[in-house]
Amino acid sequence: MTHAQIMRALSGLLLGLFCAILSSTVVTNALPRIIGDLGGGQSAYTWVVTSSLLAVTASTPLWGKLADLFSKKILVQSALVIFVLGSLAAGLAPNPATLIAARVIQGLGGGGLSALGQVVLAAMISPRERGRYSGYLGATFAVATVGGPLLGGVITDTSWLGWRWCLFVGVPFAVVALIVLQRTLNLPLTKRHVKVDWAGAFLVTAAVCTLLIWVTFADDKYAWLSWQTYTLLGAALALTLVFLYVETKVSEPVIPLRLFRNPTIALASVASLFVGVALFAGTVFFSQYFQLARGASPTLSGVMTIPLIGGLFLSSTVSGRVITRTGRWKGWLLAGGILLTAGLALLGMLRHDTPYLYVAGCMALIGLGVGMTLQNLVLCTQNQVSTRDLGVASSTVTFFRSLGGAVGVSVLGSILSSRIGRHAMETIGDLSPQDRAAAAKAAGSGRLPDLAVLPASVRIWLEGAYGRGIGDIFLYAAPVALIAFLVTLFIKEVPLRASDSAVRATEAEQAS
Incomplete structure (x- = not known):
């Protein structure tokens, strides 16, 4: 396939991936408003994020295995349909419980799009050339990640739209992706009559x-x-x-345990687990920090996260092109682990009045680290497996990353609630007796606070508690990123192959 043919085939796939990422990022800055309007608290806030990650995590291995057995094109289109249904249900949710259930459906579709994107890419392109096109995936990830919060903030702050349209906005993109995929994505279909596990x-x-x-x-x-x-x-x-x-x-397991006999796959899976903890747990609370610790609007909150996504966009595209030219990837993996760990550790000193320039620099370090790490862990795994295991191997690494993210968000979300309460109680004595009553009511309501209705002194007190609590979360995430870096030290660099999976499949058939 020529570059033009590959890009046409990837166009619908990238659009579908854009939908999946947009569905999670577009609500980031709207979540405090969403949970407040639906009457939820910190637990509901955490579960809206976790439920989607859970569905992605649980479904990723199955999508990967199905991709090795059935038409990848039909599977991608099925994931898009599931995503659309979940988005419509989420946008119409009357309460937090319904929203959480709808986010599960969204996550099922998003898990398919995320897992199948890597699988389809690997089915068309050789490992050596894949770095270049993985950069396009990283760029799509970056655009959706930076565009999502900005778009979600604008929609939430626009009176004639409202936050529900944050959950509807991915639907037209998904419909267009369905049409484009039908016209452009044509992959050889290898039928294997086996039972699904x-x-x-x-x-x-x-x-x-x-x-x-x-x-x-x-x-x-x-x-x-x-x-x-x-x-x-x-x-x-x-x-x-x-x-x-x-x-x-079973004859066709969801996660073939024999894959873990390969040290690269085993180590990449462990590294992905810890990267997922650091990545999701370290970034999902940024919207709370900017809105509840600094008093920013949803739109401004999205603008303030641009350094994070700028670093991600830059490192994913540059590293992908350099890897394609040189065939060497481990140096980028190690550099990404160092930058991610450093960014999280420096954010451990976060407070509500920390200069934004400092926060922006730390976010840029995290973005650079993530861009160098995520795609390359999948790439080094794909370089080690045969065609028949391409889907399940890719999805296995993605599974561990999503699992780490889901567990990390849940654990640190629970810790955040207790840390905010502890910091608030430590400083409540600084308030006047009159303000203490308002402070106790705001802290004990079980709902995310509306800073606009609080007295100035109480608002500053609560912002200080949120600032310190979220700083603690970043500090806890830093050692996890360090563990991921230490694991990657032991991954042996194997030069990327120049033959693609389709050629290897033909060769295997001819040999048999």
């Missing part, structure tokens, strides 16, 4: 759900060390063990 898919979903239920409600509904913790952890462990047993018995 539905038992494995159910078990891995149940294990992940049980784990997330535990980390979400720990330190809120019950203590970290309690009978509820022991019960949920025991159930998650039991489900995981049963899942591993099932995967050793």
